Amino acid sequence: MTDGVRALVVTGYGINCEEEMAAAYRMAGAEAKIVHLNEIFSGQYRLQDYQILNFPGGFSFGDDLGAAKVLSNKIKYKKTVRGHYLIDEIGKFISDGNYILGVCNGFQALVKMGILPNIGKNFDQEATITFNNSGRFEDRWVTCGVNPQSESSFLNDLKLLELPVRHGEGKLLFKNEDIARSVVQNHLNTLSYVDEQGKPTPHYPQNPNGSQLNCAGLVDESGQIFGLMPHPEAFLSLYNHPNWGWLKRHQTEPDEEGQGLQIFKNIVQAVAQSEYFVQP
């Protein structure tokens, strides 16, 4: 029933999590195509042929000028071969009812392009993602709590998620208090770093970067766009988990699937059931 769901996974310029993200979609029953961003600018691939546009993690342009800054500039300011700005094509893609996922560097790009949280609905930058309070890159697993009031197909049936963070610039800051308030009011802060009791926490290392609102991920109001710093595509198998030895021993029903895969299954399911989706 997920036949014909197609995910476009962007790569190039130092993006480096495209393969595991494509694998995630394939495991979730969708087709996935890895495409160099320049192949979209050159018109070889068109957004309209896909239902999910994905910006994976990595170090686009080596994080120069700030993480994802050069990448988001390119999407905002460089024209495609057809003479359009890519950001406008993305706007059309969203209004057509399609979905966008950004992870880590991809999330940074969505925020710096103004695609998230996009309260003003005009792709003005309303937040940024900058250096961790620790001042350094870190690879560690965190627990994320899902905001029960958030509405996004990506997070259906998920309450707590264990995922790795791997970033030096993961601290989300909102432009001003009004924006932060709107984010909370509209439940756009869909994912928070939580402590062992499952409560959102500002404390290191459970909160690895010191994000405002302890926020690990945002959705837009439509629920079609989801960005997060932790890496769901890095937890597709139980054996990705740092404590798999213990989990395997204490698991009553052996399940070799990783929790991160659920996000991809959710969104593929949502596309397949969407009113816009025409099965080929």
Place this chain on the structure above:
Amino acid sequence: MRKGIVQSPTINHIQLVKKENVADTLADQVQESALKYFRIDPGKTKSGKIFTIVQPVSEHYIRDFAYQSLQDTIIHDVYINRLYQSDQYQSYLLIAKLPGLTDDEGISAQKAFIDLLNPQDVPDTQWIFTQDIFYFEQALTESQLQQLAEELLGNPLVNHFEYGSFNGTVQYTPDVRLHTSDDVQSIDVNVPNEQLQQLSRDLLLALDLKEMQAIKNHFANQETIRARKDRGLSAMPTDCELEVLAQTWSEHCKHKEFNALITYTDRHSGEVKTIDSLFKTYIKRSTDMISKRLEKAGQHWLLKVFSDNAGVVRINQDKVFIWKVETHNSPSALDPYGGALTGIVGVNRDPLGTGIGGGKLLFNTDVLCFGPPDYQKTLLPGQLHPRRIMSGVIKGIEDGGNKSGIPTVNGSVVFDDRFAGKPLVFCGTGAVMPARYNGRNSWDKIIDPGDRIIMAGGRVGKDGIHGATFSSLEIGDHSPRSAVQIGSPITQKNMSDFMERAAAANWIKSSTDNGAGGLSSSIGELARIPGGAVVELDRVPLKYAGLKPWEIFVSESQERMTLVIDPHYADELFELAGEFEVELSDIGYFTDEGFLQVLYDQKTIAWLDLDFLHDGVPKKQLTAEWQKPQLSEPKLPEITDYNDILMRLLGRFNIRSREDIIRRYDHEVKGKTIIKPLMGRHGYAPQDAAVMRIDFDSHEGLLISNGIKPRIGDIDPYQMSANAFDEAVRSIISVGGRLPDLENGHDLFWTVNDNFCVPDSVYHPQNNPDGKIKLAKLVQMNEALYDMATFFNIPMTSGKDSMKNDFIRGGTKISVPPTILYSMVAQTNDYRQTVTAEFKASGDLIYVVGQTYNELGASEFYQLFEALGAHAPRVRPQEALRVYTKMMRAHTDNLLASSHDISDGGLAVALAEALFGGQFGADIKLHETRLPGYAQLFSESPSRFVVSVTPQKQQAFEAVFGEDCHKIGRLTQEPRLKLSLGDQPLIDIQVDQLLNAWRAGLEV
């Protein structure tokens, strides 16, 4: 296209500073570090980034660029051509790159400029540069600022500094302005010996007298003279020819000492033997022997050894595994960050350029040897403090791995005072390549006359000129500045993405990397296959004008590959490269005429007989003399407080947690890392071998380990090498690896990279009086390599030797201890069957597997008492094989809940580490044996493990192991380690206390 962008002839500066209400994390770190490490209190600190645009651009475009492309409106204030200044800050420090050094951020800014403004007619060289500026509240003195500049924030070999009281302007721009001089000189080598030697020194050729004489004789040869005359060439060699010979004949490229004729005398037995090449006698011969045995047993996984950039073994019908580990020691001593960064991105290019090339880079592994972070001795001029070397190297590996999207899955850090001069920086990369491209074996390098030579990737500058010859010298007062360079992971990532696609499309026929010796070395090597090459140097794209032709040829500018292509595919290849923004240049072609010919502006500037170039270097003759060190066992004080001993051991630099380093490396990008360096409930428990899966649709996996034991060499160099080998093997056995099996062949590969790092081992009565003993140690290390490899049938497939690891200043020499690193990868059919090191549940039984001996020489325990000892741990191959075979059986029968190898600190440390994975304790009862208690606890005898077993499997487990397992206790719910010897309680301590001692941190 927009017109009119290029206008006013001024240099423009755009500065970004953090808004007042936004945290300035970088500045805060600088403030903290200045106080902590230098006792300099700069007060409130502010950072800024300056972009200098040296192209004339009209003001309003500068503003667009600043506000749209550079500024993050939420965190930055922008200053244009008027830099931030405030009375709040009394002093400042500006840090810029020296001309010609990689400034990736400037390049990225330039790309952003082009994306935004699409200007016409801007040059393709670099014209936007970045500089960092720090403002300090306190009026720091010149010397304080200089110290912060040179010892905390920059390096005089890499950076330009300005400091003092800020007047609001910056004058410096790092663009390179050189006067072009493409003159080619011929150099008279028909001179007496002293002048030949002087010539070698003056030109930094690093060739000795015999080698210079060989060159002199070659050019004096009547045939050479006639042939050169016929071609209208100078009789004497050109500068380019001499440089090419020096690069090709460097120790780095020709391994002259590993190929030398060695006379070895054992002073005790009086026995004298001759060894014709260490490489052929021990390394290659062991692999040849194993290869024959494997073939005879019908196992065909050993595909390519020693003859390419990296060894190749077969995973299955469709895939091969390629990998290489090498060192980057000398550059890391001078500029730790740049040295390690170029080390890691450099070794990435080895598997990338093996056979046809284009393999997918799967993982990095790094092993580092430093002086201790609390090193107290006075530093020699030019010597960097070990803590600084460590933090720079680790930052370099972090950027090199993380920015390339390659997980760093495994490694090791060793501390010893003798690494305080030159650190050892071992970098390794594994890759997976399709077994066939278009029906051809991917690992074969085929080149035909007429194939084009394509340079791909970065441009050429003066970077790393004489790198290959420099690494063959000890670090001295005249080490060339150009030996320092900084890699660009992003340039290389684009290139490796491109190569993967191009190889898959069958557009690449062969490839190799440009490393030491640059084009001269890569093309010189490739030319041997078809039998010649013609290179047109004026077609090589440069970073900046002004390089001499020979400099272009030997430059080691990073991120470049040499591709060999059939001219038929040129158009497709160039088009794809355009899409991936990778620069390609067609710089020549291959021939079968027997010569390496180099042209510049259609004029021949080098014409070298390939046979002479590659085989003309005279064989070295060296002398080794073995004499055992005079050693004794220490008289230990009576040990009353074992809690204290264990706590102190856990806190030792060689044992304590590497978490500060490990978390800075992305060890799980690609989503394929199964056993990471730290595992367990809180991610504290250290592991043995790393485990990776190969694909998302199979369960095949790789087990990756390292073994390094330099201190044992102070007692017994043979055992040092054997113990290192055993450590790497047992780490793999611990997680579930299977030894090669010639009888019941399972066809799972093993592949080893050996890396020798030794001090100068060539005897010299004044400069190196103990050279003969050092060389004897090297011989013994090789003997152990041969014995171990052939005993276990585990082959070397590639490796490297680094021969001059000495730091010499003003008559003082700091030499590394002779060191060998074995890096191993073994294959598994199912990564789900591997076992992690941490204990899993209370109630499980704990065993020591293997036999413990009273051999604490060079142990961490003896070092607590500042003793070396006389009895080094010995590898007993038969016993090791017996234990490992039982471990393999236990893994197959799924009998192990956990397994951790016993290494530094012995059983007690291994037990503590395995406890760090969960929330429980252990109740341990050791039996009284002939061994003293401390030996049972702290001996570092090899080939042993601490394992845990569920009670249900006790019987089956004990049936497998018999006398090779010793039940020592069980896991308890109470989180304490309680340990007694017979009736005598020795240790009783909370696991948390042990954990805190072990997690004391490395502050990198």
